[in-house]
Amino acid sequence: MSERQQPALLWTPTPERIANSRLKLYMNWLRAERGLDFQDYDTLWQWSVREPEAFWASLWTYFDVKHGKTYTKVLGRRDMPGAEWFVGAELNFVDQIFKHETDKRPAILFASEVRPLASMSWAELKRQVGALSAHLRAHGIKRGDRVVCYAPNTPETIIAFLAVVSLGAVWSVCSPDMGLQSVLDRFRQIEPAALIAVPSCDYNGKHHDKTDTLSQLVAALPTLQHLVLMPGTGAPKLDRPLDCIPWDRATEGHAPLVVEQVPFDHPLWVVYSSGTTGLPKPIVHGHGGIVMVIMALIVLHNDIAPEDVFHWYSSTGWIMWNAQMSGLLAGATIALYDGAPSYPDWTRLWRFAGEAKLSFFGAGAAFYANCQKAGVVPREVANLSHLRSVGSTGSPLSEESYAWIYQQLGKDVWLTSISGGTDFAGAFVGGNVLQPIYAGEMQCRCLGADIQAFDDDGKALTDEVGELVCVSPIPSMPLFLWNDADGKRYRESYFDTYPGIWRHGDWIRITPRGGAVIYGRSDATINRYGLRLGxxxxxxxxxxxxxxxxxxxxxxxxxxxxxxxxxxxxxxxxxxxxxxxxxxxxxxxxxxxxxxxxxxxxxxxxxxxxxxxxxxxxxxxxxxxxxxxxxxxxxxxxxxxxxxxxxxxxxxxxxxxx
Missing domain, CATH: 3.30.300.30 (ANL, C-terminal domain)
Structure with a gap:
């Protein structure tokens, strides 16, 4: 193989950035509490994939996971699919959020095309979650019921999610920019008991009436027992008797938040990653697996602390909405923007970053490429003095975009480019602040993720492009696919090429430095602007x-x-x-x-x-x-x-x- 050209070195961490990073603090804790001394990230990663039980158990303790019952065994079965994690543990995703409740900083900052920047305190967030949770319980929603949401990226959607899962009910959301048939193809499969939805929304400078869509959703989902109408204009015409309660009534009062403790592998949400044939795959993830994997991503790999203001531009139809919301797991303030990234022009999100004083700004790779083409100069349109980190995902970030980000934002900003997927609601490759950044190259394979590049015969490749595979289980891999009783569709989706090994559907090259370059999809899935579709x-x-x-x-x-x-x-x-x-x-x-x-x-x-x-x-x-x-x-x-x-x-x- 011919020698590859060395990519440009764009960033090197300062000793201060390393010392204050969440990753370094975790390594210091491992040394003090476990007697494990890792000199660099690579040796830490090697340990995390060689001894997964010790690694994930250390995170349970380090993150002080709130639980009703502790586990008896970290890994009951190692099979893929079918691994059993933290056997016997009981917990709830919502408890991991509200253990960070404080009056020192807001829980949520939010703005939209029609709403100026505003904030929501932790106390108000908890009040509304408690009220909506009590309302749903009073209307018969219980553990295991599916509650679906048709709504944009607003605080109300966060509140709805937390209220639903606090009951042990199962959440699923679609964005209002999705067509009726696409929404039905998803929601019909899981037979929801309740719908929480907007009657209208604003996007790209236009007001969109969604009442007809809601009417058709209700008519086509016969299992619905209850409808909560989020803020907006208009109301759907219902073809059958159905409780339809406005948001203000459903969230009024001060009902205490009662959180249901559920098993570690109890379904948390259903997300959808489409295959090339048939209906979208309804992927079920568990409370515990998501808590563990997303906390590792948010805290250790994205370096998010409670004092951070964290934003990742997303619609509710993308798994990055889940990741953005999960900034609350770190106790950080999350900053939501609801609207088109290019309205009225490509400077809008940068101006939002300045208004909200973001310390972490994330978006899809296509966003940065479009800003470059449009001639945007971020520091000329916004005060970005609080910005410490920039994230990219959704599609491969080109070397030109790497260079543009550093030209525009300066040498002190750390860029973390990550690649993962809806399928396991996490990242396989990403960043860490301990290592330099080279143009076009993601810094590392994520902790606990034993990622390799395979050729067609299942042989691991070094510095060559191959299929991205994960050879060991991680806690957030799907529990199952809905309506896939024998697991046949699950196995065909991820384990058909290399039995017992997860094939992700991306082309990857593992570099000699231990970093990675993603080249795009190796399968037929469509990846448009970071959103995947069958x-x-x-x-x-x-x-x-x-x-x-x-x-x-x-x-x-x-x-x-x-x-x-x-x-x-x-x-x-x-x-x-x-x-x-x-x-x-x-x-x-x-x-x-x-x-x-x-x-x-x-x-x-x-x-x-x-x-x-x-x-x-x-x-x-x-x-x-x-x-x-x-x-x-x-x-x-x-x-x-x-x-x-x-x-x-x-x-x-x-x-x-x-």
Whole structure:
């Protein structure tokens, strides 16, 4: 292999930053309390994956996890899937939040396109959570019930989440920018007992009436017993008797917050990571696993302390909403912004960062690239003197974006680029303040995450691009997928390629320094602006149009290239793809899925490549369009229509030459 060019060194931690970091404080504690002396991050990581029981047990003690019952064994079973963590322990996510209650700083800062910056105290947060929890309990919501939420990134959504899970009920949320069918495809699977929703919202300078959508949600979810209407304008028309209570009534009063203690692996929430076929995967994570893994990420890897003001721009439809909310687990003040990042222009979030005096600012990698293209100079539009750390995730952060961040924000700001996923609600690779930063390279594999790059034969690679795998369990891996009683879909989703080893679906290179570079998705999942979606949801919307016989979509996300998502359609005989039909296709995707997943281009093709069993060959087409030769991406003998690839080979050649 040819020698790689050394990436540019962009940042080196000062002795003061190292000494005051949460990671160094943890290492000092390990030395004093456990007699474990680690000289650097790599030796700490090696211990955390070599002795996972000792590592995770140390975090239970170090983070002083509040619990009703302690555990009898850290790791009952090590199998993947099926690992059993902290056997016998009982706790609740909400207790880990409110043990940090204080009157010294607010719990939440928040602003939106229509609301100026405001704050909510810890006492008021707890009051409203207690009131809503009592209200839901009085209306029959109990442990194990599913409560779904259709709402934007506001304090009310945080309150709703905490109230629901305090009961031992199971939470699930969708963003109002998602189309009705996409929301139903998710919520129908889990048969919710209650819905908490906004009747309207504001985004990108427009007011959006959601009352018709709510009416249709209620009509299509027959298990709903109760509706709480969050602040907004209008009210849905209901086709059946259903309690519909306005937010102010549901959160009035001073009912004490009663928190239900649940087993470590009791379901906390259902999140959705779509596969390429069928409905979105309803992924169930547990209270205890999420507490342990997200606290390690937030505190140790993101270096968040109680005195920090922590913001990660997100919608409720992205797992980073969960991570942003979980800044409360560290006792930090979380800062929420509800609105489009580009409205009225790309300076808005930087101005919010100045107004809220953020110490940590996080966003998707696409945000920084767009700011660079728009010529934004953050320090000219906002006072960012409080800013200590910047985070990036969602898609690979290019070397150019690394350089832009340091050019604009200065050499004292620490950049942590992380990569993980909805699937396990955490990060596999990320940052730590003990090590230098090199352009384009994530600093480390996360503690407790035994991450490797595998070739097709399951051999670990060093400094070569391979499949990202996790060879040992971590506590936040899914408990199960809803309605997957025998676990077949769970195993096929993550363990089909390397039995007993988690395959994540990303291309990764582990560098000689122990850092990592993510190159993009290795599977067919669409990753648009940090939000992942299964291709089946797009196909459902497109192929319902009478003109479209078949379709295929690929996301050409790859490090150093701008994301490009073409859609290929097979039309009925005699039809030609004109602008009017393109507009109808885009509108169908916008209405049924989300505006975020409207393709960059649409092309009419003679056929969609398929296997003998009828499966669309998305990954081979994706690899072709990323420049790989045909003989390396497809087995023509296993195809039903091998001649169909001729069109895509020609298209790839023309695209490469353009």
């Amino acid at each position: 291709t089946s949801e797009i196909y459902r919307a497109v192929e319902e149009l009478p003109e479209v016989l078949d379709s295929l979509v690929v996301d050409l996300e790859f490090l150093g290239r701008e994301s490009y998502m073409p859609l290929f359609v097979v039309l009925r005989p005699g039809l030609t793809l004109d602008k009017a039909l393109q507009d109808r296709i885009n509108l169908a995707i916008r209405n049924s899925v989300s505006a975020r997943f409207v393709p960059n281009d649409i092309f009419q093709v003679p056929d969609v490549p398929r296997t003998l069993s009828g499966k669309k060959l998305e990954v081979p087409v994706k690899k072709l369009l990323l420049g790989q030769p045909l003989e390396k991406v497809a087995n023509l003998g296993s195809m039903a229509n091998p001649q169909s690839l001729d069109w895509y080979v020609d298209f790839a050649r023309k695209r490469a030459a353009a």
